[in-house]
Amino acid sequence: MDTIALFGGSFDPPHIGHEAIVKALSEFKDIDKVIVVPTFLNPFKSQFYAPASLRVKWLKEIFSDYNNVEVSEYEVLQEKKVPTIQTVKHLLKSYKKIYLVIGADNLASLHEWNRYNELRDLVTxxxxxxxxxxxxxEFLRLNIDEKVSSTKLREEIEISKLPKKCAKEIYNFYTE
Incomplete structure (x- = not known):
């Protein structure tokens, strides 16, 4: 197993769009494993809603039936904002090639990411x-047809937009 897809994010809350991305990545012939990495706190945000330990629990439950998906607690265990370059360098100790999955909404600020030029040389x-x-x-494209956003879900939570495995628990957390 040499090649991974790193899919990081706040996952606050995790939703069916995240699930669709992981499913599509796990079927990508060049990727041996998908590593889902929830942040402790996104480097571009000042707060989280669900605590990191709860987001990890949900993600582990959501992806428990996937053979080639791992939920990594690497960033959560740092208990601080972790730049993507740090996570990539950590994973390169174990893997030869990393595909880094981002949403198109990140493209405009990608040049502001910590050590972006170095990151760009290390990942696809x-x-x-x-x-x-x-x-x-210049970028590979992963076509996913789920139009859902964690930000919008926090504003108006819809149980149908949450992964079935823990939809009720996620829904209850964001409505209490």
């Missing part, structure tokens, strides 16, 4: 379309 980006944002040919 896979970009998931969002909000009609154009994706340059």
């Amino acid at each position: 980006f896979i970009v998931v379309p969002r909000d009609g944002i154009e994706i340059s040919q």
